[in-house]
Each structure stands twice: as structure tokens, then as C-alpha cells.
Amino acid sequence: MTRHSDPTQVQLTADGRLKHFLTTEGLSKELLTEILDLADSFISTQERAVKKVPLLRGKTVVNLFFENSTRTRSTFELAAKRLSADILNLDIARSATSKGETLMDTLWNLEAMYSDMFVVRHADSGAAHFIAEQVTPGVAIINAGDGRHAHPTQAMLDMLTIRRHKGKIEGQTIAIVGDILHSRVARSQIHALKTLGAKEVRVIGPATLVPKEMKDLGASIYCNMEKGLTDVDVVIMLRLQKERMSDALLPSEGEYFKLYGLTEAKLALAKADAIVMHPGPINRGVEIDSAVADGKQSVILNQVSYGIAVRMAVMAMAMSGQVAEQQALSNKNSEHDDTKTTISGATV
């Protein structure tokens, strides 16, 4: 009956600029393309001897990781440093009691230090969105992964990888293979791929790991990997967590690899020039054969370096959106003040 804050719009300013980066869902093709274009331009700066650009000079970025991460956190750290920001890394183990209070208390404490941007990873879906709604205006939130919901910077670096290796995203057929159910990466990828004009997004896995509702997001569901891989341009493999066996979602790693592991034989069903991607860290012999992971079609390591450029792009865009919004607000307020002065002047 009631309508609430649209999670996809919380991240935009009134004039449609990015001010947080929470999800790829609901963002326009133009905005996603702007992120990719800016990231592209940062890739060239990374190849220079002096890699820093001054876009975030004087700003304080806090890496707020409630969940462990090595690569995502370090690429965010590098990205912030290359934008000339000051960066603080906080690894906060999740408190077992009164989680909400801890999160709010943490936030208030960090805000008291005048931070300008939080990069947040949290085990609860919606955590980044929640924080974006709670923080002081002017502070940007970058979602570095929330529960199963979204991991938008990973998805965008994957889009950049596809664009750089396949020329464009329009018209491509992409297969995402594995544990779709628990994957925030897959959800963010599907939204971005659909918006950017991919021809078809296939999700491949057993019914225990592929919710039937994925079709509502516009993906086609394949339980047979051979059929699903036939004639695709891009294969994205997802990491299989060990606890899926104890959760009774799968019988064994061995059976999973037999059915859904990417081998050279299965990859041969895709187009000859298909690329293989993986958000990492990879489980060799569980979801991907070493021969494929290290093979000539694999672009897995390229993804990591593009990750820095994409994170630089969204951090720069969100900060500039925040600055513009604050500027617009203060202009509006000073206009308002002017009016008041005039009126009181007239009265006097």
C-alpha cells in the first residue's frame, strides 16, 4: 500500500548524478557508461610512472569492512590513494549482540572524525542502503558488498572487462555459472548487463543454487551446463563456498565439479573467442579447471587491475555528486537567506 524510499534512487542527486554507489539496479545506461568511460581513462593513468590524480585530495575515505576481504579492500585502498585521498582501514568483526546498535554507534563515531566517504562491506543485505539513509548529508557511501544483495563495483569492473575484451556489451550472450542464490555479484551483474544491452544473460547451476525468481530479473535459467554454455560470448564462473555442502545444497565438491566445473571440453561449446571471467578468489578443481583458469581465454587477472580503475571512477563520481548537491543546497539556502534579508530590510 505505502511506497517507500526507492533503493535505486537513494544513490542519485535530484538532477540524476551519482552520490552514493549502492547497486547497479535502476541506474541508466548513460550513467553506467559514464562509469565505464571514466574508468577507461583511469586505466591509462595507472600505466604512468606517477599514478596519482588529485580528484579526492583532502578527502578522508574510510574502508568499513564488517566482513573479511583482502582483494576488494586493497583495491579500494589503492583506488583512494591514487585519487589522493587519505584512507583509514577498519576491520570490524561483527558483534554477536545488538548488531544494529553497533553499526549505528560505529557510524556516529566515524562521522565525528569528519569522514567524507565510507566504503562499506557488510553481511546483511541492505546494509549499505541503510547506512546511506543514516549518514550526514554530504558523506558518500560506496557499497563493497552487502549480503546477497549487491556488489556493484565488482559488476562494473566485469562490465569493463567485457567491453575491453569484446569491444561492447550490446549483443553479447553471457553465462553466469554456479552459486547464483548466494551471489551479490551475480545480481549486480544481471542488472548491469540488462541495462547495457546484453543480448542474453544465462544463469547456470542446480535448482538448489539458482532461484527460479532469477527470471524476474531477466535472466534465462539453465540447469544443464553444456546447453547453457553453447554459443556464449562470455563465461563468468562464481566461487563455490565450502559451506554449501553442509547446508545440504550440494552433495559434494566432486559431483559439483563434474556437473558445473568449467573444463576445456565444456568451454569448447562456447564461441571460439569466448572469454572466461571469475570474481575470485578461485577454487581450482572445484568450479574451474586450472587449465582454463590459466588458459588463453581467461581474463581473470585483467579483472583485478580494472577493479582499481572502476573503483576510482565511482569514488570520484560519488564525491563530486555529493559536493555538487551540498553546493546546490547551500546556494538555495543563501538565496533563501537573501530573500529573508530583503523582506526584513523592507520591514525595517
Add this chain to the structure above:
Amino acid sequence: MSTLTLTHAQVLDPSLGLNQLSDIVIEYGFIIDITAAGKSISTNPEFNAEKALVIPGLIDLSAHIHNIASETVAAAKGGITHLCAQPNSRQLIDTPANVSLLQQASAKANSSRLLPIGALTQKLAGDQLANMHSLKQAGCIALSNAREPIKNALVLRRIMEYATTHDMLIMLTAEDCDLSANGIMHEGPTANRLGLTGIAEVAETAALAQQLLLVELTGCRSHFSQLSCGRSVSMIRAAQAQGLPVSADVAIANLMFTDEDVDGFDSTFNVQPPLRSEKDRQALLAGVNDGVLAICSNHQAQDIAAKKAPFAAAEPGMSLLDTWLSMMLTLVNKGELDLSAVVNASSILPAKILGLKAGLQREQLANLVVVKQDADICYSIDSLLSSGKNSPVLGEPLKGEVKLTFSAGREVYRA
């Protein structure tokens, strides 16, 4: 006890087949007479109820009460005259001593009446039977395990047999906790999109099927609280047609909202049972309209900190005592519920389920509410009397403003 004559009221009581402009004469708390409008003879002080509706007071089959004083007053303002308190209140209602503490607190509050529901199992752990008979003797209106699971079907069977022995009403929730494990909202497209763990319909219907089979075996008078699935309504309808002694209710939230309201990760909409699909909502509305389902508030006040958290980490529940009647009248205004079905589902049917006197009968203590049915009303944090400000309808335009509430012959609220 209060003495008053309500004049020119549109009196609606489906249990008496009454729907006409009338006067109601109340003396020393008792309804002495219901006459045609303007025909009453008394020297009582008058309350002009012109253009207002008078209905039997609401009887809430399920509320979670931690602060008796504030919540009974909120209930009175909301037109609720009787409030069943689930056993998981601050002090578990699992011993006669705790029952009497609750009753004393309720008497002290001197507002709408609190009816304690005792625990079915010790500490609500689901393993050992509570002293069910002693709890009944101490004044429990029924017994339930709140929403805590009774995992062992044999324990449930023994509970039903023991309850039947002593002619007690038990209230059950239908939820297979293994099937709903880690679930936080309805399993469907919205849960998938938001990446929140879903609770499948089958978590309710599989448990309900098992419980209905045990009712058939034991003959235990059983009430199913807070059903959320359309399929469950059909199962209750079939069980009633088969002659089983079963009844059921739905929480007002499930009549008004769906899983799509969770969009935006608003923790206000984190409730148990979960808000389900529009199809389920429609089936639940139909269940109320055809008299199968009662409606409860399933009120659960939470402090601000408990809700100020990411969706899955927030405490479940909505604060609803203040707004329950307005929410129902809003659904009437939208044409989704019939007015007489609402009165039946929130007063007459609950009274019958609990074994209380139903409706506006003469020579009975007055339990009634005077409400401006079509008045626009909008609730704010400050206008809620409940200690919980976790209301889903703050700032929403609703219908129905309570003017006067009589509970057990006492005037407990006047606007």
C-alpha cells in the same frame, strides 16, 4: 462503572442482525436498552453519537505486551476493549504467579482489559508441557507458544490430548522452522532481488497440514494464529467443513501490505509471519469477508534502536494497537473488506473463539466503540500512545477516528 446514553448512533452488530440508527442506554456499566434513535428514556448524561458508528469493542486475539500501562491505554484509544497478551511478554506467562502479576498490573492500569495467554510449554522451549491446567485456573484465556516452535510432533500431540482433557483452547502458529530457517521475508521475486533469505509458503502450509491432522486425531479445540498464505485459508475452510474444531486469524499487516512493501529495506516491514504476495493478500481478504478468518493486531512494540538496523538485523514486529481499527476501516473504504465482516472478524468471532459474550447484548457489560467511520486521520509518532513507534502507517492518510471506548462497562477512552 459508567452511566451514559449514546444517542443517534448508527449501531452495527452483525451478531444481533442490527444495523440502524439507535440509542444505547448504559447504566452502571450495563447495556440496559437499545432503542430506535430518539426513543430512549433515561436521565443519563448523553453522548451525541450522531453520524458515528457504534460497534462492539474490538477483541485482539494476539498482541505482544511489554508495557501494560501504555499498551492498554493505546488499545483503548484504538477501540480495542480486550487484548490477548501472548506469553512471551517481559515476564513469561508460564506460571500462575506471573499470570496474577499481569492481572494486577492490568487492574492498576484500569483501561482496556488484558487477557493473558499462558505458555503451552515450559519457558516456551517446546519440549515439556507447561502447567497448563494451573495456568487456566489462574485465569489464562488460552494457551500458546507465542511464535516459538514446538518441533517435536509427539510433544504437540500430547499438548493437544492434555488440552482436550481439560477443555482448553490452544493457539498455534503454523511454521516449520527447518523450512523457514534463516528466512526473513516471503520467498519470491522481491526477496530474490533484495538478496534477503526467503520463507517459502510451504513452511506454513506443511506445518498447518500436520497440525490439522493432529487436531483430527485428538479433537483438540485449536486456533491458528496469524496465517499468512492464501493456501492456508483454503485448508482451514476445508477443515471446518470437515467438522474439525478449528478457527484462525490473520494479522492486519498481512491484509494491508505485501512483500513488495519490503522494497527499500524498510525494517518497519520486518514482521513475523512475513508479508506475502498480493495473491495471498487477496485470499486472506476473502477469508475475512466470508467469515473464516478473524483479524488480530499482532502488535509488537519495538524501541527505536531495535528497528534502526539493516533489515535482517532489525527486530520483527509492528506497533499497531493505536491504528488497527483505522487500518481496517481504510480497507473498508477501499472496498476490500465489508464493514460487517470487519466487525465480525475483530469482535464477534474472537469473542466466540475465546468463549466471551459477543456483541452488544442487553444486560451485559458494555464493550463498545464509537467511531467516525469516514473521518480522515493521519497518525504521527507523537499521536501514538503505544510505547512502540514502529508503525507502518505513520503519515499515511487513513479512515476512522475513535471517539469513545467502553471496556467491561467502564469508559476507558473519550476523544
